[in-house]
Amino acid sequence: GVSADAAAVGAAELPGEGDDEELRRRAEEAERELEALRGRQATSAREAEAELGNTRQELEAARAEGDALRAELEEARNRLRDQSLAGEDDRLVELQQRLEAAQDEVAMLRSAMAAATERIRASKEAEERARDDLEGSTEEAAALRRRVADLEGRQPLLDQLEQENEELLQRLADTQAERDDAKRKAEESRREASAAEERARSLAEHHQREADAAGRASQADREEARRELEAAWEELHARAAAVDEAAKKSEEREAVVRRREDEAAARETAAEHKVAAAQSEIGRVRAEAEERAKRFAHVQSMFSKKEAAFGERLEAAEARAEAATRAEAEAVSGRNAAKEEALAAEEAASELRQKLASLGRECEELKSQAASSEELLDGLRIEAAQLEHTRRQAAEAEQRADALWEESKQLQRESRALLLRAEEAEASQRRAEERLEAQKQHVKLLTAELERAKEDDPKPAPHKERTEDPEASSGPPDVSLPVDEEERASQLEELRSSNQELQARLAEVEAQAAKAASTSASRISSLEKANQQLSWQVAMVSSGGGGGGGGTVPARSPSERPLPPPTSPGFSFTSVAGWVLAHRRVLVSLYLVVLHVMVYSALTHGAFSFSSYGGKDLAASPPVSQPQAIAAAPIGNVTLHSR
Numbered sequence: 250g251v252s253a254d255a256a257a258v259g260a261a262e263l264p265g266e267g268d269d270e271e272l273r274r275r276a277e278e279a280e281r282e283l284e285a286l287r288g289r290q291a292t293s294a295r296e297a298e299a300e301l302g303n304t305r306q307e308l309e310a311a312r313a314e315g316d317a318l319r320a321e322l323e324e325a326r327n328r329l330r331d332q333s334l335a336g337e338d339d340r341l342v343e344l345q346q347r348l349e350a351a352q353d354e355v356a357m358l359r360s361a362m363a364a365a366t367e368r369i370r371a372s373k374e375a376e377e378r379a380r381d382d383l384e385g386s387t388e389e390a391a392a393l394r395r396r397v398a399d400l401e402g403r404q405p406l407l408d409q410l411e412q413e414n415e416e417l418l419q420r421l422a423d424t425q426a427e428r429d430d431a432k433r434k435a436e437e438s439r440r441e442a443s444a445a446e447e448r449a450r451s452l453a454e455h456h457q458r459e460a461d462a463a464g465r466a467s468q469a470d471r472e473e474a475r476r477e478l479e480a481a482w483e484e485l486h487a488r489a490a491a492v493d494e495a496a497k498k499s500e501e502r503e504a505v506v507r508r509r510e511d512e513a514a515a516r517e518t519a520a521e522h523k524v525a526a527a528q529s530e531i532g533r534v535r536a537e538a539e540e541r542a543k544r545f546a547h548v549q550s551m552f553s554k555k556e557a558a559f560g561e562r563l564e565a566a567e568a569r570a571e572a573a574t575r576a577e578a579e580a581v582s583g584r585n586a587a588k589e590e591a592l593a594a595e596e597a598a599s600e601l602r603q604k605l606a607s608l609g610r611e612c613e614e615l616k617s618q619a620a621s622s623e624e625l626l627d628g629l630r631i632e633a634a635q636l637e638h639t640r641r642q643a644a645e646a647e648q649r650a651d652a653l654w655e656e657s658k659q660l661q662r663e664s665r666a667l668l669l670r671a672e673e674a675e676a677s678q679r680r681a682e683e684r685l686e687a688q689k690q691h692v693k694l695l696t697a698e699l700e701r702a703k704e705d706d707p708k709p710a711p712h713k714e715r716t717e718d719p720e721a722s723s724g725p726p727d728v729s730l731p732v733d734e735e736e737r738a739s740q741l742e743e744l745r746s747s748n749q750e751l752q753a754r755l756a757e758v759e760a761q762a763a764k765a766a767s768t769s770a771s772r773i774s775s776l777e778k779a780n781q782q783l784s785w786q787v788a789m790v791s792s793g794g795g796g797g798g799g800g801t802v803p804a805r806s807p808s809e810r811p812l813p814p815p816t817s818p819g820f821s822f823t824s825v826a827g828w829v830l831a832h833r834r835v836l837v838s839l840y841l842v843v844l845h846v847m848v849y850s851a852l853t854h855g856a857f858s859f860s861s862y863g864g865k866d867l868a869a870s871p872p873v874s875q876p877q878a879i880a881a882a883p884i885g886n887v888t889l890h891s892r
Contacts, residue, residue, distance in 0.1 A: 289379050417516050424509045431502040660772050667765045674758045681751045688744050
């Protein structure tokens with residue numbers, strides 16, 4: 250019954266292996282899908298970065314081309330400043346052609362930028378789809394991890410990891426939004442640059458038209474046109490500087506976005522490391538749970554063996570009780586002893602069941618502690634270092650128990666040998682008594698024949714040797730016996746002496762058997778007590794070395810444990826009695842201290858004055874010395890007076 254209950258408890262505590270394998274397989278598949286989605290996301294991010302890099306390179310080339318054009322325009326302005334406008338029409342036409350070529354290149358760059366923007370948008374859509382798939386697989390993996398964690402008591406850690414993962418995803422989304430904002434601002438800067446170039450082109454055309462008109466005008470008009478052209482070029486230069494500043498700001502924002510992307514990637518890598526560490530921790534906790542289950546199975550098998558041994562002892566006691574019922578008056582005490590032994594065996598079995606139940610409760614408490622607190626992990630790590638020492642202690646305790654059991658068996662064999670010797674002595678005594686009775690009958694027959702011979706022949710035959718017949722006390726004292734009669738008398742004496750020796754040996758053997766029986770009974774009782782203590786120690790050591798899973802300190806006896814609160818399920822009279830016995834010296838010391846304090850306070854505050862008992866007041870009495878006052882102090886209704 251106890252082993253079945255323990256097996257039921259173990260089966261209820263441990264999850265099914267098939268469900269665990271299925272959950273583990275699904276978790277691994279979810280992890281693989283998550284890794285694939287992350288790889289696709291990284292690929293799309295790299296493609297977007299490559300497109301953005303190409304666009305930046307094209308923008309840098311366009312910016313360099315614009316710088317070259319500005320340099321040529323500056324050179325042309327210097328020439329206009331040094332020389333007249335005569336002969337510069339061809340140069341202006343060439344500049345106009347180059348400006349148109351630059352505008353064509355800008356248009357090509359715009360189309361390339363639009364294509365890159367379209368590719369970025371497509372990669373962004375793919376990234377959104379991958380993110381949606383990643384979120385779905387993450388939710389599924391989180392559900393699987395939550396289920397595995399529910400089975401293994403690791404839910405708080407996974408919730409924390411899920412929260413950190415959500416925070417990282419939120420940061421990644423914020424970084425993506427910032428990157429999109431930076432891209433949008435870069436697009437606005439590009440549009441502003443294009444608008445500035447368009448305005449510069451229109452202004453150049455306008456100034457060219459004005460220059461053409463000014464070429465046909467006077468020199469003053471040419472000077473005025475040149476000044477206007479210089480002002481226009483200065484305005485164009487200022488706008489180009491503004492465009493450069495906007496481009497620099499866009500580059501700075503892109504650098505900030507890249508830095509934030511790197512930080513997000515680092516956070517994601519750290520989160521992956523944390524997830525890997527959590528998975529390894531889950532594997533370690535699962536291994537510890539399996540080890541704890543193995544230890545529980547070992548303890549269960551050990552208790553089943555001890556229960557079988559107690560069952561055998563109970564059957565032996567019942568057999569002895571049945572044999573005692575068939576005995577006579579002397580078997581009553583044996584039957585009572587057998588009943589007492591059976592009751593002791595039943596009590597031991599009940600104690601074993603109670604210990605097994607307490608072991609189950611302790612296992613439940615350890616598992617609840619392992620599920621509710623992270624401190625058990627530290628305790629398990631510390632306990633892992635002490636596990637080998639605990640196993641050695643358990644092995645030594647089992648060896649001592651086996652040695653004590655073998656010694657008890659040896660004592661039982663010796664007691665059985667003594668009983669066999671006593672039975673053999675009784676059998677030999679019975680045989681000697683039978684021989685003695687036969688000899689007595691033979692002596693009686695010889696005496697009767699001798700009497701008849703005397704009656705037939707009144708004169709005694711002369712004979713040198715005479716002997717006295719010890720049996721014929723009524724005959725004459727001097728009776729001559731034949732030689733065979735003398736031999737028979739000597740044989741009778743020998744039988745009597747041998748009978749006395751046998752009786753002495755029988756008494757000695759009976760004394761030795763009684764002494765050995767008492768010694769073996771005391772030794773057996775002490776060995777049984779030691780065996781019970783060792784079995785309790787082995788059980789406590791086996792339960793304390795695991796988990797768990799789930800306390801954090803080595804196993805202790807009930808007297809060494811702290812007193813549980815009255816509302817806890819472990820509070821009982823046994824725990825209170827064990828705590829009181831363990832701390833009896835402290836309690837007695839506290840009691841004596843409190844008693845001395847009470848007596849001192851009563852003496853100093855006048856609790857033993859005569860006025861409280863209807864006597865005279867001490868203030869009106871003559872001064873009394875302190876020993877006399879103490880000796881005359883009333884105790885209860887009795888007053889002590891010193892002589």
